[in-house]
Amino acid sequence: MRRFLSPAWLAAIAVTLVAIVAFVLWVTPSNDYILLPDKPHSVSPLVTVEHPRSAGADDGGIYFLAVVVRKASLLERTFPWLREGATLVPAEALRTPGISDAAQRRIDARDMSLSQRIAAAVALRELGYEVVTRRSGVRISSVIGGTPAVGKLTPTDVVVSLDGKHVGSPSELRQLMADRRPGNVVRLGVRDSHGLRTVRIRTVADPHQPSHAVIGVLIDQAAQIKLPFRVTIDPGNVVGPSAGLAFALEVMEKLGRNVDRGYKVAATGELELDGSVLPIGAVRQKAIEAKDAHVDILLVPAGDNAAVARKDAGDVKVIAVQSFQQALRKLATMPQQG
Secondary structure (H helix, E strand, C coil), rough: CHHHHCHHHHHHHHHHHHHHHHHHHHHCCCEEEEEEEEEEEEEEHEEEEEECCCCCCCCCEEEEEEEEEEEEEHHHHHHHHHCCCCCEEEHHCCCCCCCCHHHHHHHHHHHHHHHHHHHHHHHHHHHHCCCCEEEEEEEEEEEECCCCCCCCCCCEEEEECCEEEEECCHHHHHHCCCCCCCCEEEEEEEEEEEEEEEEECCEEECCCCCEEEECEEEEEEEEEECCCCCEEEECCCCCCCCCCCHHHHHHHHHHHHCCCCCCCCEEEECCCCCEEECCCCCCHHHHHHHCCCCCEEEEECCCCCHHHHHCCCCCCEEEEEHHHHHHHHHHHHHCCCC
């Protein structure tokens, strides 16, 4: 009996039990999601234009940055530091309350489709082509759980006014909201498939900027866009609007503009029709992707996004931009690589 209770046997039993527990924790999903760095994706094979032109061959390229989003295992939820760049988020932070996973994927796909059209429109306008656009309000892309908008607004609703003032774009809505204070009640004119309705919502403080009032939604541009010729962007199974900046840069490359100047340029940022670059999420994961892939330049939205990116991008040159036009100017000042 003593032989079976020796320290070596006890240690072996302990190791076996730990391994079993770790395996169970590894295969058992939690209720939280985990964000992980993916790898940069070259945009060149994803973008085609009707009348391409060559900008000359070099070793550069435009890349967009995706993030792995999936259910976290119990082990990952308990020890998130086991994976580099891991961030745990609750399910309600990724999905509108009451919206199924399938419905959320359709919403995300619509966001990506709109991002593609806006990217093409912004790039073609910069090149001097005539692009016909008509802003039709601000589309609700997601409702954040636990906020006043829950139960009052749903994805695909379009906000067309705030307190009686016309709203045509996300920037206009943000400007109007900047005059409101937490606790104010705002009156939104909202259009959906059933027509126009009025929604009253009491604002709350922005968790990141307590003096700013928010209602708890993510927004993008509702618009009709007519391009002068066909531009096709096929992102595969990647969804969301944050690849808009990268897509627009690649459209210009396809039409003969040497945008990357021989550098490997990773870009992330949502575009508005006027070329403004909007903040995006999962910046830490994307900065780690850029660092691990040894890209030369990382373009990110100015402000908090850029500050976070600089902490995790290593030796990658991080360039903060507020607009597509500024991104082009910044890249144009780089000496031609090679």
